[in-house]
Amino acid sequence: MSENPQVKAILEHIETRERELADQAGQFQARIEELTRQLGELDAESENLRITRKTLLTLPLPSPDTGPERPNIPDHPAYQQILTALANTGRPMRARDLCQALDLPILPKNTEGIRCKPKRLVSRGILIEPEPGLFACPGA
Missing domain, CATH: 1.10.10 (Arc Repressor Mutant, subunit A)
Known part of the structure; x- marks a missing residue:
């Protein structure tokens, strides 16, 4: 390291700033990972809804001749x-x-x-x- 006090102060400032930037980058990386996880959950739920809609639309309509079930009247x-x-x-x-x-x-x-x-x-x-x-x- 340099013996010049001005250069030494600048180098210390640079090291401090590098640590701050590394900390911020770590925090941003953690947020990115959390947002990526949340986005994956939203995508999965969206896909489930799409499949449900598709399934409901392919179900056949009940035939008109099937009315409500008639109650079981005793034989007597x-x-x-x-x-x-x-x-x-x-x-x-x-x-x-x-x-x-x-x-x-x-x-x-x-x-x-x-x-x-x-x-x-x-x-x-x-x-x-x-x-x-x-x-x-x-x-x-």
Whole structure:
């Protein structure tokens, strides 16, 4: 190194500045690496969205003849008679009213037998029970 104090001061200044620049370059390199990672994530998500769009556009439309699935009505004819009676009146009915509509004697065994059938239809989503013991067709 030079013995000249002015040259020595300039060389020290240059070394200090070189260290500062090296530190800044390291910081910039770290930021570049982080931004590159983030850009990769964005590119991957963009690609996933593109693939999803492409997949959705290639799905076939449902055929018009496939309507909503019909609820499973029990096989016993009494269920169909109850549904017919409710549809014909167009209003909610109680078990006693259903017995009358089905020409059954108003006896406790008949009303209880009739009451459990609409309850089963309610549990299957075929009928609704707007209030306890009152049965109706949906939409009625």
